[in-house]
Amino acid sequence: MAFAGKRSVLIIVENLPSPFDRRVWQEATTLHANGYQVAIICPTGKGYEARYEELDGIHIYRYKLPMEAEGALGYAIEYSAALFHSSRLAWKVLFRHGFDVIHACNPPDLLFVVGAFFKFLLGKRFLFDHHDINPELYEAKFGRRDFFYRLMVWLERLTFRTADVSIATNDSYKRIAVGRGGMDPDKVYVVRSGPKLDRLRVLPAVxxxxxxxxxxxxxxxxxxxxxxxxxxxxxxxxxxxxxxxxxxxxxxxxxxxxxxxxxxxxxxxxxxxxxxxxxxxxxxxxxxxxxxxxxxxxxxxxxxxxxxxxxxxxxxxxxxxxxxxxxxxxxxxxxxxxxxxxxxxxxxxxxxxxxxxxxxxxxxxxxxxxxxxxxxxxxLEWEYEAPKLLAAYERLYSAPALILEEDNL
Missing domain, CATH: 3.40.50.2000 (Glycogen Phosphorylase B;)
Structure with missing residues (x-):
C-alpha cells in the first residue's frame, strides 16, 4: 500500500501518561521534528488529568483506568479497560487526524489486537515497541511459570507476528524478538532509552x-x-x-x-x-x-x-x-x-x-x-538513538505490506 501526504503515527502506551513517560515522549518529539504527525493514546496520571491536549505539536488523548493493578484480577481489569479505551480512542484519532502507523508500546502484550484490526481491515502498518518482557515480568511478580506465563508467551509471539517492524531496547530484547517471537532479525531495530542532557542537567547540590x-x-x-x-x-x-x-x-x-x-x-x-x-x-x-x-x-x-x-x-x-x-x-x-x-x-x-x-x-x-x-x-545520549528510530520507520514505510499467515500463529 502506498502512503500519500504527511506521514502520521498513532502511539499507544498503557502503563504511564505522556509526556511523563520519557522514552515515549522522546520518540514522539523525534518523529514530530522529522516531519511526522503524531498522536498518543495513554492513561491519565497525577498532573496529567486532561483527556485531550496538544503539547509541542503532538496530540495526546488520555483515558482513566479503573485502578492501579495489583494481583491477577487487578491486572485483568486494568488491561481490559486499557484495550477498550485504546480501541475507542484510536477511531477518534483516525477520524480527526488520520494515521498510517500504530506504534504500540507494551506492557501489556494485548495492544496487537488494536494494531491487527487496523492493519488487516484498513491497511495500516504496525510497529511494536518492546519495553518489557512480559512473561519474565509475570514470573518476577508472581514467582511461577503456570498457565498464565504460557499465555504471556503466546500473546508475545502473536504481537511479534503481527508487527511489520519491532523496536528492542537492547540486544537481549532483540534476541527474544528473533528467538521466541520469530521476528526476522532485519526487521528488529535496537533503540536504547538514551537520556536527553537538556533534561538531566547537572545542578548544584542541595x-x-x-x-x-x-x-x-x-x-x-x-x-x-x-x-x-x-x-x-x-x-x-x-x-x-x-x-x-x-x-x-x-x-x-x-x-x-x-x-x-x-x-x-x-x-x-x-x-x-x-x-x-x-x-x-x-x-x-x-x-x-x-x-x-x-x-x-x-x-x-x-x-x-x-x-x-x-x-x-x-x-x-x-x-x-x-x-x-x-x-x-x-x-x-x-x-x-x-x-x-x-x-x-x-x-x-x-x-x-x-x-x-x-x-x-x-x-x-x-x-x-x-x-x-x-x-x-x-x-548513549538520545541523539545517538534517534537515527535508529527513524531508520526503523523508513523500513516500515518502504517495505511491502505483510500478510499474516495461519501457520505463523
Missing amino acids: PELKQGRRFLVGYVGVMGAQEGIDLLLQSVRFVVHEMGRHDVHFGLVGGGTSLEQMKELACELGVADYVTFTGRVPDQQLLEMLNTADVCVNPDVANEMNDKSTMNKIMEYMALGKPIVQFDLTEGRVSAQEASLYAAKNDPVDLALKMIELLDDPERRARMGAYGRNRVVNE
Missing part, C-alpha cells in the same frame, strides 16, 4: 537533603516488588546498625504500589530516620536529589526480567556523573561498565559494603562518575 549527615545515597525509580527496595532497606539497616555508620542518608525518589509498604518496612527495620521517601515528584526535585547524591544505587532484584532489561535509572545516574552500585546483572553491566560497582546478586550485605566502599573513596567516585558521564555524552 545540602539540606542530606538531613545533616555527611553522605547521601540516591535512588530514582518505581517502588514495586521487582525493584528490590526491600533489599535496599536491608542494606540501609546493615549500614546503620551493623557497621555503625550514622553519617549516611538515603533519598528514594519515586512512587508505586509498594511505596507505603516500604515506608512501613523502613520503620520495622529501625531506619526510617535515615531514609527519605519523596514519592513521585517533579523533575526539579528529582534532579536536586540525584545531583546531591554522592553515590546512586540500583537494587533491582536479580531475575530473568531485570537481567535482560536496560534500566532508565542507570542512564540517568550516568548522565549526572554519579558513581553507581547495583547487583550484577547482564544489561546493567552493558550500560554502566566502569561507572558501577557490582554487588553479589540479591545480597543486601554486599550491596551495603560496596556503597560504603565508594563513599569512603572520593577519588574513585570522581573517576567512575566522569567515566559514566563521558559514556552518555559520547555514546
